[in-house]
Amino acid sequence: MLAEHMGMCNGMRKAVKLAEETAEMYRGNGGVYMLGPIAHNPHVMAYFKEKGVVKVDSIDEIRAEAGTVIIRAHGVPDSVKKSAAERGMNVVDATCNLVLRSKDIAKMLENEKYKVVIYGEKKHPEIIGIAGNLADPLIIEDLDQARSLSLYKTMGLIAQTTSMPEKYAEIQKELRAHCECLRIEDTICMATQNRQDSGRKTAERAELMLVVGDASSSNSMNLLKACKEVNEYTFMVSDASGLKPNYFKGIKKIGLTASASSPEWVINGIVNALRGM
Numbered sequence: 001m002l003a004e005h006m007g008m009c010n011g012m013r014k015a016v017k018l019a020e021e022t023a024e025m026y027r028g029n030g031g032v033y034m035l036g037p038i039a040h041n042p043h044v045m046a047y048f049k050e051k052g053v054v055k056v057d058s059i060d061e062i063r064a065e066a067g068t069v070i071i072r073a074h075g076v077p078d079s080v081k082k083s084a085a086e087r088g089m090n091v092v093d094a095t096c097n098l099v100l101r102s103k104d105i106a107k108m109l110e111n112e113k114y115k116v117v118i119y120g121e122k123k124h125p126e127i128i129g130i131a132g133n134l135a136d137p138l139i140i141e142d143l144d145q146a147r148s149l150s151l152y153k154t155m156g157l158i159a160q161t162t163s164m165p166e167k168y169a170e171i172q173k174e175l176r177a178h179c180e181c182l183r184i185e186d187t188i189c190m191a192t193q194n195r196q197d198s199g200r201k202t203a204e205r206a207e208l209m210l211v212v213g214d215a216s217s218s219n220s221m222n223l224l225k226a227c228k229e230v231n232e233y234t235f236m237v238s239d240a241s242g243l244k245p246n247y248f249k250g251i252k253k254i255g256l257t258a259s260a261s262s263p264e265w266v267i268n269g270i271v272n273a274l275r276g277m
């Protein structure tokens with residue numbers, strides 16, 4: 001049983017396509033660099049390595065000033081793009097439109113004098129990119145951190161695009177007690193919600209639920225969590241080699257979903273391996 005919505009989202013597809021075209025076009029022209037992984041998926045990264053794209057964690061690692069640097073789907077602070085352009089690099093921005101929207105909303109809240117609160121993972125590139133454009137945002141990762149916030153007159157709240165809506169609702173409820181006026185912005189992306197909702201539905205009907213994804217990916221981990229909520233017998237697999245025979249003993253109904261950063265060829269490999277079992 002395959003989940004109705006699964007696999008690479010539009011934002012990732014567009015970023016991967018742009019990176020492919022960039023690798024093709026600029027390969028011999030000072031080199032092509034990727035600032036952080038374009039998708040949190042080892043198979044996608046291996047694919048680009050084969051195409052000659054070099055992954056770096058900072059533009060300081062790029063020696064060739066005439067090189068091309070690809071900005072990942074999760075985005076970076078605007079200052080990083082500016083600095084790369086000032087060094088003479090060709091900047092190709094593959095930031096997802098929904099992440100750009102979140103950045104704009106956060107900036108607008110700050111300009112309107114709200115204390116900006118970001119619900120998300122402090123170390124996630126999307127959050128680093130959004131927070132890096134703001135003067136002094138508060139970043140909270142969970143309800144406990146929300147509870148520990150001081151009192152403010154006004155707060156403007158956004159969430160990481162891959163957050164779980166139920167958790168975001170709990171944060172909203174808590175923050176109402178921390179300010180006189182709370183402005184809530186819905187920045188969770190539909191692709192994430194659809195995958196979590198249809199993943200849950202499939203997991204409910206399955207005896208064994210498989211989530212294709214990677215532990216380094218926030219949307220994979222949240223999809224795994226969503227499926228586990230309704231079916232404890234849920235596992236994450238990165239590719240067909242992760243299908244362990246002991247998972248399947250006495251199992252007749254297998255459900256499958258895939259995170260927004262999982263490429264089609266990996267999903268197909270797993271589906272084919274399951275059909276051959």
Ligand code: SF4
Pocket residue numbers: 009010011012073096097098099161162189190191192219260
């Ligand atoms: S999960 Fe949503 S926000 Fe993230 S890249 Fe995909 S479409 Fe964009």
